Amino acid sequence: MENYRWVKDGSQKPGTMRYGADYNPEQWPREVWDDDVRLMREAGVNIVSLGIFSWGLLEPRPGEWDFSWLDEIIDLLHANGIDVDLATATASPPSWMARRHPEILPQTVDGTTLWPGARQHWRPTSPIFREYALRLVRALAERYGDHPAVVAWHISNELGCHNLYDYSDDAARSFRLWLHARYGTIDALNDAWGTAFWSQHYEEWDEILPPRSAPTIRNPGQQLDFERFSSDAVRDHLRAEAAVLADLTPEIPLTTNFMVAQNVRDIDYPSWVPDVDFVSNDHYLRPGEHGRDDLSFWANLTGNIAGGLPWFLMEHATSAVNWREVNPPKRSGELVRDALTHVGHGADAVCYFQWRQSRAGGERYHSGMVPHAGENSRVFRDVVALGGALRDLSPVHGSRREKARVAIVFDYESWWVSGRDAHPSDSPAYDDETLAWYRALLDLGVRADVIPVGAAFDGYEVLIAPMLHVMPEELRVRLESFTDAGGHLVTTYFSGIVDGNDRVWLGGYPGALRDLLGVVVEEFVPLLPAERIALASGAVAHGWTERIVHVGDDVEVLDTYADGDLADAPAVTRRRLAAGGSATYVSADIGRDGVRAVLAGLGLEALAGDPRSAGGRLDVIERGDAAARYVFLSNRTDDEVVAPVVGDVLVGEAAASGVVVPPGGVVVVRSAR
Incomplete structure (x- = not known):
């Protein structure tokens, strides 16, 4: 990321902390859109990710485009001062594609086909899917590349979240090519995999398959290389879309949302960093008392994957998620605490999935910035409070993480x-x-x-x-x-x-x-x-x-x-x-x-312990620039803690002996260098 760019308008400079969500207006009647932008302005939202799962509406039939609704919502957002991180919409193909081309559908380790009806029902190595996807990317870039609201490109969405491991014939062919490039000769591969064990020796590249279901333990070297290959295969799709966008809209930076802490652990995200203009990440809090530290750990890693540069928190939850066995809501204050912990570790944008909680579909019980209860709710009040806190943190924007010892x-x-x-x-x-x-x-x-x-x-x-x-x-x-x-x-x-x-x-x-x-x-x-x-x-x-x-x-x-x-x-x-x-x-x-x-x-x-940690009760996180240091004090306890920190309090309350950090809360203090 040597040529790091935040968004098109240069807002990596201080003063423009980004705040928003995935926005899915296509799920709602047109009359809701005006209410959405009114509430966005009240909350301080200034950016939304748009069009992520809209391919079926943008291309209802092969080669026939309908951009009318997207034109209207982008213009409406722009008129209200809200920028757009525009998705390439390739995360899930439309129904007609799977019907015409069932060969794009991924296959599991035992050969089961994953059918349409959810999302990401495509093979990362499918040449047919790639052709259709890049055609859509090109159409979007040509139509919206000059629109002043579009400040960044959002490539696909959570690449590999559900289709990372595909064991199809397309994957087998691509795996062999990847192995040939890695090892050069079949003898080198046999040595690396130890194929003398259990008569697994190969004489021809075409004999090699992905590690599909087998009678017993599969070859460990084969498994490791297939994991590496699968990470690279999804990365190759990222690079293919990025190449189209870079060619047509070189002035608009691009990103894709990593999942550093989630279920896609088998993607080597540090290797993807050169392929994006800024790092983005999705994070969902693990419930329980360890969750605060868990959040800090993964945000910390994300900031260091980004090389200490500011990054984009693309998704997290305002309250409950919908995909664990039990999905408790966040307690009062946790929405702000979780967001500011990410900011402390380098996030210059705080966004959620999603803006308005869905009425229908598989994620209807996943919380949103506007919950089913509407604006007169604890969640929305916390959303507005966070918007205010992020405005107060404008000086932090653009600063880098301070290196630890x-x-x-x-x-x-x-x-x-x-x-x-x-x-x-x-x-x-x-x-x-x-x-x-x-x-x-x-x-x-x-x-x-x-x-x-x-x-x-x-x-x-x-x-x-x-x-x-x-x-x-x-x-x-x-x-x-x-x-x-x-x-x-x-x-x-x-x-x-x-x-x-x-x-x-x-x-x-x-x-x-x-x-x-x-x-x-x-x-x-x-x-x-x-x-x-x-x-x-x-x-x-x-x-x-x-x-x-x-x-x-x-x-x-x-x-x-x-x-x-x-x-x-x-x-x-x-x-x-x-x-x-x-x-x-x-x-x-x-x-x-x-x-x-x-x-x-x-x-x-x-x-040795940092006195500012109050005996380990506070997580001390630091960012800084040439003029100032910003100390984030995140309370790891359910009790009020007074910390001996002196400076300008940007978020929180000062005390005679330092600052007061409320139970489970965050205080941010600025001091001159």
């Missing part, structure tokens, strides 16, 4: 592979483990970045890399260089185990990290669901332990197992390096409380 390394491929079948246990969960370390840092009052594994490690004093399971040689070298330069690495069980082809590093675990950590693990000792093992420190292991059989002379044992078959064996170790760096290994799943104690015991200055 500590970083948690997040690796999509380790997330994919560590949760694979046929492993020692189904217990380890990569996302839960990384979140536990993040929450432990928050408990200690330590501000940390969550960075993608490909980001530079320069400038960080401490790297925390939980369950860094996939360890290509290049990553091993980068981690060694970090510690050799005086950095401190903390990693955990099930790290360093396999190379980039999911082949085990030999010689004992933790594989590629064995020499750096100075320990050798002879075998994994996963625990049954009811089992617990105590450590000498009082920490309790559950789910996973390991048998460390060798500790180097320069390695200190920080904790041991206290009972069971591993009694007195090392559990937590630390190797100190000559340049002042260190490498710490935690061989057990000891949960948030356990890792908090480990971090506190390392005695590193970068892990």
